[in-house]
Amino acid sequence: MTAASDTMKELPSSLPRPPDELEKLDRVWRTPRGLAFLTSVNNTNIGLLYIGTALLFFVLAGILGLMIRAQLAVPDAGLLTPATYNQVFTMHGTVMMFLFAIPVVEAIAVYLLPGMLGARDLPFPRLSAYAYWAYAVGGLGFFTSLFVGLAPDGGWFMYPPLTSKEYSPGLNADFWLLGIGFIEISAIAGAIELIVGILFTRAPGMTLARMPVYAWAMLVVGVMIVFAFPAVIAGTTLLEMERAFDWPFFIPDRGGDPILWQHLFWFFGHPEVYIIFLPAAGMVSTMIPALAGTPLVGHRSIVAALVIVGFFSFALWAHHMFTAGLGVLETSLVSAASMAVAIPTGVQVFAWLATMWRGQMRMVAPTLFLLGFLFIFVLGGLTGVMVALLPFDWQAHDTYFIVAHLHYVLIGGLVFPMFAAMYYWMPLISGNQLSERVGRWVFGLMFVGMNLAFFPMHVAGLLGMPRRVYTYGTEMGWDGYNLASSIGALILALGVLLFIVDAVRTLRLPKREAGNPWHAATLEWLPNEDYATRSIPDVRSHEPLWDRPQLMTEVPAGQHWLPGTVTGRRETIITSPISARPVYLQILPGDSWWPLVAAVGTAGFFLLLTIQWTLVSSLCGVVAVAAVVIWMWQSDRLPMQRTARVSDTVTLPVGASGPASHSWWGTMIMLVVDGTIFASFLFAHIHTTMRLDVCPPPGSRVPDAIWPLLSCSLLIAGSALIEWTRRSDGRSGVHRLTVLVALACALGAFAGDLRSQFLAGLDPTANAWAATIAAMLSYQGLHAVILVILALYLVARSWTGRLSTVNRATLDNCALVWHYATLQGVMIAVVRQVLPKLMEG
Template identity: 45%
Template structure:
């Protein structure tokens, strides 16, 4: 950094940037898209849901404290334990990590915000409204009651009539929209929005953890969304994906669910581990040992976690060879976890550790998580798993892993980063006794559950007789749970007292080495008055010194220009700046879009499908309308960013965040499609009552029309890009795309209605319908892309340099063509393979 220039007034710069970046007061707060505001909203809302989930846990333990208790009836108990698991997994753990990442990442990366602020805001509102649907159903007495894993056939309409299961399927899918939007947002932001000079090898370790986690979400959530869609189609329309009497198979649900469910354990753990890898070096007063080894272990853990979903299905009749493979994989995943644990211990051993409240919770994490890991290795062994499966031993194990691996690190992070949010320090009067209550209460609650499980107590029972030998242990678990609850209550009080009465401080109270402490505390809406250049690893910095220099405007973008909210985009590998990313201002559009999406979900929940279709059309129109004026209406060319450099605005750059986001989105879409193909092949090979009596009878005309039009669209899209570059006529090529897409859509609809057997008759027909419906959906979205292109071209937002819209449309149509040909091919070829 250079010395502050006398011609820069930090006060005037602060006021100018605040006018551009700040969110207005009152109702205007609903239009907020700033990452700090949205991140705090995520975390506070997740904490509220955690409180609700905790109260449900207290009801469960009150019911099980004594034998033959009449405190809760079986139906209410089933709703409560289902909602407890659902809340903790979907409404607390994942949104809390998303909120932490939203708030912290731009500050750690040296950026002013994330790549798509409106997408973050939309994700938050989807999370909030989806959670409200689930909680509202609980208070209305129609909450799901089939367990948070919703196993079929228990969750089918035969055994779970009413809307209880539909609430879970639609509500959780609504929440998963939020999770996927956050995964795209975080992936793109980490790769593109970093401080100049921050190569991948210089990124803070927390960013590596979040990047791997976000990519796991991109690949892991689509199978669950697919399973939820298929089960809802079976419940609502009678399509027999999971009905063995009509060519379905209940185990297909377990495969799809655990393709998501097992990686989710690591999706929850990795961000917490990232927080640990950030905090431990601070309190050890030395950099993290084994940075590269830790990064490699994160990647290996993510890779292995996707290959061991059958770990949860050892008792379902899996062939012995498969059991051996998945058992080995379940044990091997402990190795990358151990690499990280030893790196943390080595950092503490080679440093000069100082104890503070966050270190108490780090100590609690080490003790509890190691115990949970050891029982996990035990459950990875098939003979022991057969004995302990679906017992309270498993409940004890995953609470040790999830509470130890997520809640304790999050509590450490709360005390570590809360001063950054509030600008005040903790006075430590309640935090220490709160820790010991939580630590003692947790072990008293769940250590005894290992014993009740080994004594044969099964999961999901609402009462017991009392002669089994479980009574005393259950009473101890219940007492421990209330001690645990008192500890969390003290933390809530302590946080409120800190936010109101804690002493104020200047930058970096922990003497940390990461960039977030270079911002003011609490942070300004713009984060950094100017952006730094990073020349070393981003956990070895001096935030206090850097912060004073950046506040004086002695970095990149140390000025206000055109009322733009500016940050820098960099080359993914080198970290050199290559574009100015101009971000959108506050808008109510995310809130309106989320409300309309919620209307779609509620309409489907109450079987009003006409309203659902209408609301879906409104959502599509809002997306097109919202994109009508995004970007810049003219070319600017390279613009100065300070320190002698000039780069173009992102619409004119070679690779904008939008192009990268499309790639990540298509990866998620591909995971969904591959999961669908997996489901079709699984039913064909494993499901009973195959082959079907009726198969599709179609000539070659319609399939040839579909294939021809599917490939005509991308060809016309490329022609439009060439015409734009040569300043020729683009609209005719958009018209060709529209005709090709609509013709293909009509041909697929004709194939469904004229040649496909009744989808309710057999799993083959239902699977074929799902594949063709998938193609129809993508053709419809491609048509929306073309409509948006036409609108923006007329408004002047597309030009020879600003051609990203056409590139995005081409990428979507390429994917639609490839997946469409595969889908139509499977539908047509599968009958011949079955009869041949």
């Protein structure tokens, strides 16, 4: 193998290209036509589907918003019944936050990042396809609950006890709790794809210092999703178990606490605001330099600001709980952090203004939306500082002032940058730009409509208008403000409608070469096809297309890295995460029906479980698991060729295993998600324990120490056997037997946990303390099922000769999962034994 570290001074491939090289590349990457298009896993195709579906939910949520404004336009209106109104405003918030805002930022990233990073594709294309289809199928199924009167009606934050079985006895709340579950799974799957893709598939030479700001923003956002979203998954699981099995996590009379839900929900909910804003900030930092014709001012400061905002966002969840009765010290610290986060945000705003000042902005449609973003978002940020002040928040917390602040931040922080991005990047889709004249009308209608709709809500809120109100009397003095807001919402909707008409017109035009209409510096403007660029560009600076304009001709001529297909399959180059040095050639999986089948099975499992079709729901779950196993079986296969020539002078290994492999890191990130979900369950147990006068509570006792000791011993023995198998070649029948023995140890440990729970009399329906232990054990039981699947999968691959000293990534990754399950089981045992003793002390 030739070292790749010294090849950056010359073109990677300067020899004449074989005449059929481009034809082979096109054949391998060609997008299927007709119904077979549903099998496509190319991230560019998936990204377009993702964006289109997210915009559909944006329109649907907007229609619900118009229904709300129609109801509130005049006093004592009866357009909607109180029950319908509750469903409509709950679905409006839920769809906007969960089915539009979060998916659209991932959708744009899935579409843009392969080109911006100079990669053929992101590393897990079938995972991206699964994430999209689970979101699309499940989201549409969830939305239809509105048409049968089963839509959730407890607000998009679903606070108990309002959403407990006592006060919400129907299935409405269950649709939210189970429906949000698969949406979060989809978002986390997308985050894993983005993190690994940004770190490992950048073009050779694109060091972290040379990486575009947008990629930095999505890297920070991916990490935030990994740590924030598990909390809401844990919270929804606990509330659904309370509703389904009467485990009283949030019922005060049996030791539960409704505030626990708020902690879990807002640990997700406030970082979510920045998960939505930071990608938009990254897009703004990418568009402004191109439109101003000058490099971004303060590039390093902006990157640092992105990281700082991401870090601070996790200290702010109690920002939404100032009126929940927390201690003065806790709320004061959160208040200070809520104001401090404005500093790194302000750094970005001033850097954007300085870039505009230094360059010469073209007054085109994207620029208008960017200026609108700056005006609206800064106003939203100012009111954000206001509600960070405790005395003011205590007065304004449950009023329409908060509704106004929320919409200024989200519409200003996401929607206006998104529309700027649509106008800016539309040529990448078909080579055609949206109408400039229509774009000015779209901006004018949206800008005027948005401010007319939401600015009066500040005043109405200060006059005492509460949130979530169904109607109001004329004597309250809110008439004019609500009528203005309703008119503004209609004007805003007309702007969106005009954009949709123009977008449809533009997409119907004949496709042509996109070129680089904005004279941008980033790589997504290189000529591209289904295989992205003809060759993977060699990056030598922060603004590659400005510093080396010849890339526009060299790359499509095949004069850079990997100009064709070496193995006859889809490929991309994996580079080192910091210096972007070529490490190995990754074989990418091709198009397949299995991600779609798995997604339909996943959505069917959650949705049918909601309406208590248990048998059919279970069958859907089996179909989902089987489809994932089949697609993994197909994907986990390296070609006979062990090395690949990726340039005239560089040869790389094909595939990798262990920490050198991208799949190993994908598994590690998945386990971080896994561990964060468990940490949320553990937090629930500690929170419940701290509220007890006596621990354990009357009627419960700590299990005898022999059972946890036995369980831990079996788990550690099983992990040791798996590790011994991993360090060997993994082929012989002895090793298959070892895996099965390790599985027996894991199952025996879980059986011991259940036995100790029974002997200790820990009835999860009796009190919240026992219920939180049962929740942790249930989660460990889920891992026992996963270990059964992994063990059988390993045995099958070993039996068929698919595990070897070279092709062993599956064994390495399964070992990681096994060791995590052991660590989690040991942690449960330790907590069950030690925490009551600490409480006694």
